Amino acid sequence: MHGLASGEAPLLCATGLYKHLHSPSLAFWRARTARTILRDINLSIQPGERIGLAGVSGAGKTTLLNLLLALKGADAGTITCQGRAVRPASVRALRWYRRQVQYIPQDPASSLDPRMSVRDLIREPLVRLNVVDNHTRRIDEALDRVGLDQTLLRARPAALSGGQAQRVAIARAVALRPRLLLADEPLSGLDLPVRARVMQLFDDMSCLDGTAFLIISHDLSVMPRLCERTLILHDGAIIEDRPTTALFETPKHDHTRALVRAAYQDHAITAMVPAPAAPSLYPVL
Amino acid sequence: MTANAVLRVDELCIHVDGQPVVSDLCFHVAAGERVCLLGPSGSGKSLTAGAILGLSPRSVQVDGSVCINGVEVADIRATRRPMQSRSGMVFQDTHSALNPLVSVGAQLREPFMRFHGLSRKSAMEAAMAMLRGMNIERADEVMQRSPAELSGGQRQRICMALALACKPALIVADEPTTALDVLTQQEVLKLLRECTGTHDTPALLFISHDIGAACRLCERAVIIDDGRLVESNTLTHIIANPQHHFSRQLVRALRESAPGMPPYAADFDAREGLLCTA
Numbered sequence: 001m002h003g004l005a006s007g008e009a010p011l012l013c014a015t016g017l018y019k020h021l022h023s024p025s026l027a028f029w030r031a032r033t034a035r036t037i038l039r040d041i042n043l044s045i046q047p048g049e050r051i052g053l054a055g056v057s058g059a060g061k062t063t064l065l066n067l068l069l070a071l072k073g074a075d076a077g078t079i080t081c082q083g084r085a086v087r088p089a090s091v092r093a094l095r096w097y098r099r100q101v102q103y104i105p106q107d108p109a110s111s112l113d114p115r116m117s118v119r120d121l122i123r124e125p126l127v128r129l130n131v132v133d134n135h136t137r138r139i140d141e142a143l144d145r146v147g148l149d150q151t152l153l154r155a156r157p158a159a160l161s162g163g164q165a166q167r168v169a170i171a172r173a174v175a176l177r178p179r180l181l182l183a184d185e186p187l188s189g190l191d192l193p194v195r196a197r198v199m200q201l202f203d204d205m206s207c208l209d210g211t212a213f214l215i216i217s218h219d220l221s222v223m224p225r226l227c228e229r230t231l232i233l234h235d236g237a238i239i240e241d242r243p244t245t246a247l248f249e250t251p252k253h254d255h256t257r258a259l260v261r262a263a264y265q266d267h268a269i270t271a272m273v274p275a276p277a278a279p280s281l282y283p284v285l
Numbered sequence: 286m287t288a289n290a291v292l293r294v295d296e297l298c299i300h301v302d303g304q305p306v307v308s309d310l311c312f313h314v315a316a317g318e319r320v321c322l323l324g325p326s327g328s329g330k331s332l333t334a335g336a337i338l339g340l341s342p343r344s345v346q347v348d349g350s351v352c353i354n355g356v357e358v359a360d361i362r363a364t365r366r367p368m369q370s371r372s373g374m375v376f377q378d379t380h381s382a383l384n385p386l387v388s389v390g391a392q393l394r395e396p397f398m399r400f401h402g403l404s405r406k407s408a409m410e411a412a413m414a415m416l417r418g419m420n421i422e423r424a425d426e427v428m429q430r431s432p433a434e435l436s437g438g439q440r441q442r443i444c445m446a447l448a449l450a451c452k453p454a455l456i457v458a459d460e461p462t463t464a465l466d467v468l469t470q471q472e473v474l475k476l477l478r479e480c481t482g483t484h485d486t487p488a489l490l491f492i493s494h495d496i497g498a499a500c501r502l503c504e505r506a507v508i509i510d511d512g513r514l515v516e517s518n519t520l521t522h523i524i525a526n527p528q529h530h531f532s533r534q535l536v537r538a539l540r541e542s543a544p545g546m547p548p549y550a551a552d553f554d555a556r557e558g559l560l561c562t563a
Contacts, residue, residue: 056466056467056468056469057436057437057438057465057466057469058436162326191534191538192534192537192538192541199544218466218467219466219467220467221542221543221546222543224543224544224545224546224547225543225544225545225546245547248546248547249547258468259467259468262467262468262470262471263467263543263546264543264546264549265471265497265501266497266539266542266543267539267540267542267543267546268549269497269500269501269524269539270524270536270539270540270542273521273524273525274525
């Protein structure tokens with residue numbers, strides 16, 4: 001509904017996705033009960049567009065992410081990437097899709113292989129996905145983009161701080177020059193300077209390279225800065241799909257209103273206590 | 286004021302494998318007070334909580350004094366502490382705090398039978414009332430379930446019910462909201478606010494790195510960095526005028542918590558941010 005207006009084929013298009021969860025028939029309690037995790041999800045992403053996906057835990061964010069990453073199949077509905085159908089298949093058959101769509105995990109510390117050096121970690125997807133290019137140049141370029149030092153190339157994940165690990169995870173995705181990045185809580189657990197850096201990186205990637213983003217978070221307060229459009233997922237359905245500012249100003253759904261209020265809370269506290277007159281108290285970090 | 290301190294920590298030093306992690310930490314929590322212990326990750330917050338609760342592993346050496354309700358408990362392990370010096374505890378990881386093989390009801394009636402000497406039936410009723418007080422819908426159904434079948438928010442509320450059921454003088458909550466989504470966080474904070482901090486409810490030591498949550502719950506904060514106390518004041522004061530480098534960073538993060546957000550929505554009342562003032 002959003003994308004097709006521009007006349008260009010959307011980068012990623014999901015139509016009528018349904019996903020049910022069946023408890024195993026052998027479970028001795030509540031055997032064979034089914035629950036609908038996602039119902040009628042329609043979503044299209046244009047090149048360079050940044051979309052936020054917000055919802056509380058249990059809303060179906062992770063399930064939707066798994067479907068979009070073609071890790072699991074939908075029970076109904078289709079996902080297409082630039083007009084080509086995507087469905088879970090062998091690693092080999094999905095190489096083309098993996099080169100287009102990459103994922104930034106929420107908890108990089110546990111998703112990076114502790115036995116590999118940073119260089120190997122970033123090179124791994126380039127090798128596995130048969131990227132025909134100078135890998136060393138790609139690695140250097142990716143490191144440079146996320147603002148990490150070359151000296152870290154030999155380090156193992158255990159030696160990295162949380163912010164560095166997060167940036168290695170981003171560099172791993174960026175090295176492939178993907179068309180779409182799916183980021184799960186990309187800013188949580190990062191301190192302010194690193195946060196600003198990651199936000200700047202996302203800005204650059206979407207403006208200069210036309211990379212699209214789908215940013216998943218349970219907290220709406222990161223959305224206005226990062227995304228032009230925000231979807232609210234509630235109980236397995238998309239209840240709002242509007243420009244972020246409109247969503248903040250006139251939330252239509254009660255659930256959205258609650259999320260918007262929660263996003264304002266921290267800010268409201270500081271509004272009650274005025275900042276000291278001397279601005280020098282807050283040095284630019 | 287300091288005479289009726291529920292918790293008094295004096296010159297607390299913690300060594301892990303011979304390395305000092307916390308040094309010379311002094312603070313107190315008065316009866317019916319809510320105090321927040323703030324610090325960056327790795328600053329020794331959770332080790333301090335472990336020392337206060339008597340849950341430190343053997344490799345951790347605790348020196349100094351921890352006084353709960355007038356009893357010196359620094360060298361006593363949690364299970365050997367005298368009754369009046371026991372405190373309630375709420376942790377971040379609710380999966381490991383509850384027994385996965387025992388139904389919620391059976392776990393929750395335990396403190397009522399053991400500490401208050403109720404019969405099995407009336408303990409069950411008391412547990413049910415407790416769950417209703419925690420805003421849990423369909424409490425009777427939840428009582429039958431095992432902890433793994435519940436959502437994170439429900440489990441955290443059950444942990445709080447368990448902590449409150451023993452009617453301790455102090456509750457230590459170690460990052461109880463970190464693993465929850467924003468709306469559940471709000472609810473857990475609201476419940477904690479309602480259940481603690483008056484003269485007939487327990488005092489609260491809230492351990493967190495989230496200054497926003499701390500502001501909505503506590504009046505006073507103790508900020509530690511690198512195992513040392515760097516600032517201790519009311520939160521209103523700290524937000525208006527943070528002194529230490531780390532507190533400035535925290536307040537800055539709070540002020541810039543929502544970059545690019547439009548001004549308050551028409552119906553939003555800034556007071557709902559709920560700064561607790563002493």
